[in-house]
Amino acid sequence: MSTGTVTVTPEVSAPPRHHGGIRRRDAAAGWLFTAPVLVILGLFLAVPVVMALWVSVSDWSGRGSPFSSGVGFVGGANYQALVAGGLTTSDFGIALKNNLWYVLLVVPIQTALSLLLALLVNRQTIKGRGFFRTAFYFPSVTSSVAITVLWLFLFSTTGAINKLIAFFGAKGPNWFNEPAAVFHFGATSGPDWMMKGSALGMSWWDWLGGPSVAMCALMSMAIFTTSGTFMLIYLAALQNLSPEVFEAAEVDGASSWKAFWYVTLPQLRATTFTVVTLGMIGCWQVFDQIYTATQGGPAKTTLTPAYLSYSASFGQQKWGVGAAIAFVLFAIIIVFTLVPRWLLRERTPRAARARKAVA
Amino acid sequence: MRTTKWFAAMTAASLVLTLTACGSGFSSGNSSASQTPGKPLTVLIGSSGDAETTAVKDAVAAWSAKSGVQATVRTASNLNQELAQGFASKTPPDVFYLGADSIAGYAANGSLLAYGDTLANKADFYDSLVANFTVGGKFYCAPKDFSTLQLVINTDLWTKAGLTDADVPTTWDQLSSVSKKLTSGTTTGLVMSGEYARFGVFMTQAGGNLMNDTSTQATANTDANVKALQYVKDNLVAGDFKTAADVGAGWGGEAFGKQLGAMTIEGNWITGALKSDFPNVKYKVVELPAGPAGKGTLQFTNCWGIATDSQNTEGAKNLVAALTATDQQIAFSKAFGVMPSIKSAADAWKTANPALVPFINGAAYAKGVPTAAGSAAVVTDLNQKLAQLKGQDPATILAATQTNLQALVK
Incomplete structure (x- = not known):
């Protein structure tokens, strides 16, 4: 998974301005x-x-420079195609739905898992800490294409995962070829109101169906590869916490669960924000696994906006639509990074008291 | 504050201007490239393997030696992407492989040179292939080779089910009944990929197809197509046909090799796959049964595209003429098994591949897949539903496809 670089600029007050020759x-x-x-x-x-x-916002068709004289301005037509109905709209809807579920499931799980791993390898008493730290971080170092190929073998019909499932007496699915949505639980149609209502060319039944089995295999891979990186971020934060606070908590008689919930976790707020934000960005940009493993199939259930943008541009020569999807994706990422920022904002005690009083 | 902002804006603006000046293609319009006779040629191919690469390289080298024009062959790992990059930068390869489904897009933006009508052996190409590469009445590029779909039968399972040569199906009813007889245990009578590129043969046998032969009209929701999909659906429901995904295989050839299917519908590429992965499976190829409207199958093809922006289009045309000549096509078919795109090479191919004659016989009645710009996306969308055909209504599926195809040709 490719994660964007986030520069965190500390808030500093503007330095006093000077005018004059030397300063110039x-x-x-x-x-x-x-x-x-x-x-x-x-x-x-x-x-x-x-x-x-x-x-x-142009009708560039992919030949020569986009700034050459023959290319015309078409206003919002390419953006309109994404919502106006027709095949482009339904493809965009499917891609959004797939990626939304991907984000909703991958981000919380990978955040929780990386925190858990960090807590485990941070314990002083554990033997071979160095080994476990390296082992958990290993998938993050490996190229995502290599891991994808590994996953294709693991999750093939006769692969290791299905062998394991067969050992317990069940029959594993044909992972990367199974388009069934997991929250449909095998049903092929839902209640009338869900089938009739629709957004972006897709019924509510399809929107709420969750990821396909194939997408689940890809999601497990994303969790596997990224939790190591985020474990490292959490580990660094954990080692930065001052031991005095924990000693104080111990003196006050806090159990280890309470110490974690009321002492460790609040202190990790900034780190959690970083991890969730990076996770969101990475999840919305998911491309290389899709490109290597499924190309959007089976039945478009692993199509994502990033891959759709690529295939619209390079496959169908619809460069305007491809670029429009990229900008919509950019806007989505911005909105989604604002959400954890709002959820994890610093609440001053006064504000908290005020809220309590209102409630 | 204001001066700083101004300075930043000016820097950015001048930066952009400098960069614009650097780019060579920024100011030029869509005028065709200047021609330099004898300029070296680049050939970009999407190769199936070493055999094909070597054969093409040898053929191009031979032409270079004879014509004195230098030419290099490059294999693309992702042909569509490399072509798109070449066209955008105005430095495309001169000659390249081009799939029938991407021709309309490149023809529309002017990237592709329409040279087909100037070919000396134009009449020798199969008419259906010429139709595949004709956009807006112009024959764009010379068909490289082609393949058709036919019925492949596992002869051991066939005999075991008590069937003889006389039972080879020639009608839809017979196909259903032999499928039923061949279905037992883990083996299903007929297993094929659940997609238009397989189910479509039944559409052509019923007299339909998704679009007309020149891909100028959407014909997806015709009665013929509904009848064809209904036939496939009935057999899927009965369990005598299955899709490759249903039996846990990646494609029909894999299911056939693993004996999960006693018959499959595939092209001549299946022979190579069976030889390397399942050498013990005995099989024979027969023509697909005729439907209500007679015989029918689908064909798939590539052409030798030439870029409008090539600086040596004359040389490129000569090269393509050499690569599509009868002797050269026979040499290619010997090297990597493809079917020649010209009628004059058919007899030689039949003699060399007696067991595969049904494939080349299909050329007489084969129909192409839609080639209108954007049709590949519509077919992908249709495939999504065809994969689940068992539980769907054929008329509804085809009506949606009709709407999508109509949007392309309006």
Whole structure:
């Protein structure tokens, strides 16, 4: 899974501004020294983004430069195609639904799992801590394509997972070829109101069906590969906590569960925010596993917006629609990173008291 | 504050301008590339393996030696992506493999040179293949080779079920009845992939197809197509047909090799797969049964595309003419088993592959898959429903496909 880089800038008050000749020379030197970075950022970030933004509102067909004279401005037509009905809309709806379930299930599980792993390998008493730390982190170091290929073997019809299931007397599914939605529990149609109502060309029954069996196999892989990275982040945070607080809690007679719930976890708030945010971004950008393993199949149940953007552009020469999907995806990611920010915001005691009084 | 912002904005603007000036293609329009006779050619192929790569490289090298024009062959790991990158940067490969389903998109944006009508051996190509590569009345590119679908039968299971050569099905009813007889234990009579590229043969046998031959009209919801899917559905419900996914196989050939299916519907590529993975399975290939409207099958094909932006289109055309010549196509078919796209090579192919003659006989009545721009996405969408055909209503499925296809040709 590719995770974006997040730069956390501490809030600092603006330095006092100075005017005058000497300061002006400083400013020139400052620009000179930052120029290489500005050029690199401009070349690899600003220009491509501007180009993509233009492509998303143009009728560029993939031949020659998007800025050449023959390319016309079409306004929001490409964005409209995503909601106007027809095949593009239903594909976009399916991709959104698949990825939404992917995010909803992967992010909490990988966050909880990585915290658990971090707590385990942080304990002083455990033997071979170094080994376990390396072992849990190992999947994160391995290339996602290599792990995907491994997963294809593990989850094949006659693979190790199904052998294990067969050992317990059950019959495993044909994982990567099984499009059935897990929350449908084998039913093929639902109550009338769920079948009739629809959004983005898909019935509520399909929206609420959850991920397909194939997507579940991919989700387990995402959890497997990313929890090691996030374990490392949690581990660093845990080792930063001051032991005095725990001693105080112990003196106060807190049980180890209470100490975790009321002392450790609140102190990890900032780390949890980082982990959840990075997890969300990574989950919404899921592409390489899909590209390697399923190409959106079976029955489009592993189609994601990122993969749809790719296939619309490179497969169907619909570059405008592809770019529009990318920008909608960007907006979704922004919105989804605001949610944990709001949930995990620092609550001042006064605000908490005020809420209590109201309640 | 204001001056700083101004400075930042100016820097950004000048940066963009500098970069724009650097890009060579930014100001040029859609004019065709300047021609340089004798300029070296690049050939981009999506190869099936070493045998194909070597054969193409040898053929191109031979042409280079004769014509004096340098030409290099490159294999693409992802042909569509590399082509798209080439077209966008205006430095595409001169000659390349192109699937019938992507031709309309590239024809529409002007990337593809329509040279088919200038080919000396144009009349020698199968008409149905020429129709596949004709967009807007223009024959764009020379068909490279093609394949058709026919019925593949496991002869051991056939004899075990008490069937003889006289029982080879020639009608839909006979196909159903032999499937029933061949179904026992873990073996199903007929196992094929649950998709348009297999079920579609029944549509053509009923006289239909998703679009007309030139892909200018959507014909998905015709009675013929409904009848065909209903026939397949009835047999799926009866359990005499199954999809490859139903029996836990990746495709029909795998199910056939593992004897999960006694028959399958596949193309001539199945012979290579069976030879390498299931060498002990004995089989024979027969023509598919005729439906209510007679014989029918689907064909799949690629062509030799030439880029409009090539700087040596004359050289590229000469190269393609050499690569599609009768002798060269026979050489290719010997090297990696493909069927020649020209009628004059058919007899030589039949002599060399007597067991596979039904495949090339299919050329007489085969229909192509839709080639209208965007049709690949519609077919993918249809396949999603066909995979579950057992529990679905054929007319509803086809009506949705009709709507999607109509949106492409309006």
